[in-house]
Amino acid sequence: MTIFYCRIPSAIGELLLTGDGTSLTRIYMQKQKYGSGVAPDWQRDASLFKEAKRQLDAYFAGELTQFDLPLAPAGTEFQQTVWHMLLDIPYGGTLSYGELARRLGSPKLTRAVGAANGRNPLSIVVPCHRVIGADGSLTGYGGGVERKRWLLAHEASNGEYGQFELF
Template sequence: MTTAPTTTRQHTVVDSPYGPLTLVATEGVLSGLYMTGQRHRPPEETFGVPDPRPFGETTRQLDAYFAGELTEFDLPLRLEGTPFQRGVWAELVRIPFGETRSYGELAEYLGKPGASRAVGLANGRNPVGIIVPCHRVVGASGSLTGYGGGLDRKQRLLAFERGTESETPALF
């Protein structure tokens, strides 16, 4: 009798200006960053054992980002999803710090101009928020449409990246 190989998963929780962030690693590589109350957040029991060891560099880069010292993350990621979702997530990391793109623009970049809704669905399933900056995607008119971490967090993250966070009330 053969048994299926087991996948090693670990997690830890770190503080941020936007509330606690749960970091998840699969085989030692970052595979999840989830906010409290996040839509599509997997059940806690899937996060693996508590262990902060795989997250040293992730935590260092997040701290630098929140301090305004880092505008682009450089971390290995293990993003599990469909080929289309992974294509959307690859486009997200190309959106520069402090800028936004519309769902329609992302669909165009992917060569699927009629797929803005599908882009929105894939964006909402992004397993590594902030680092894969799904908060930088807005509606065609520039409106803040949808965000798994809540529109209030999306607004604060965008204001932080634009240097106007003091104009946005703190909600956490």
């Protein structure tokens, strides 16, 4: 299978988008935990990502609150279940890891939910940044807690939060 990619600027730094020619498969931020660089056999083709770029630009401008893109993230059945549940967290809202585990049927799954959330390959579009600690703390985020804070503040202010600066 050919992997296509492009890089786009955003308010939180450059994003690396990958796809299979039909669906978006990954969105990686600079210095993201579990991120990836471009492999030698990937093919650059920005034309395949025009709609993803348009929607991400609209999101960062505060004009889009829900994405409508074909997605094909690779992961285990459990990860896929957790990622699907993330799509139900409304724009500007948050949910705790424990609550997600309870919705899966067992509060004992909190750590597993956290691990699956951390491996989400489609940051922003599949809103893992909306998952927080039971006490409201911003625990963990593959793109960094500062980005998580920025994304949540951006959604809370409906697009008036300014540019993110990497420290």
